[in-house]
Amino acid sequence: MKVKEKYRGLSREELLIAIERLGADYEVHSYSCSQCILAAINDVVGLSDDIVRCGTSSCGGSAFQLVGPCGGYQGGLIALDYFFGRPAKCMSPDELKMENIQKLMDSVAVAREWYDKYFRTYGTIQCAGIMYQKFGRLFYFEDPDEFRKFDEAGAHTDPEKCAKVVGTAARMLLELLMDKGVVEAD
Secondary structure, eight states: OOOOOGGGGOOOHHHHHHHHHHHHHHHHHOHHHHHHHHHHHHHHHHOHHHHTTTTTTTTHHHOOOOOSSSSSHHHHHHHHHHHHHHOGOOOOOOOOOOHHHHHHHHHHHHHHHHHHHHHHSSSSOOOHHHHHHHSOOOOOOTTTHHHHHHHHHHTTTTTTSSSHHHHHHHHHHHHHHHHHTBBBOO
């Protein structure tokens, strides 16, 4: 898959820098780390709006509960499943076909590469772990006062906080997609 016209002619490194900035900018202006990484990938290579919407509530450790993976990680999984996932036609409620199971295993292998990249970068894939690294504490988003404190602590204004996580995730994801031959830079 070629990058969109706007990004043609950029070197690999220029493209990675561009998507890193896009991911960060989306997080600053739109929130939802999981959806912002998908929006950045959409801007560069094109995804359906349905895929971008699928990332909406995977943020904040899953529905703002802090108990699940980082939304940047989750959004990356959604994108990888878009490109490498097992199609519905390879599933059956009636019979087991090992070739269909192999398609699952192939998809999981790519997702494992994503996991490894994320874990090497942050030492965790958990939202709470990354939040603690960036802020030194956790914020409970469903409490409006806590969400205000999160924002006041620089969540969306400090370039080293959430915007950095999302930008880095977008860069790592595009890098993986290019390494796998799914996305071609000029």
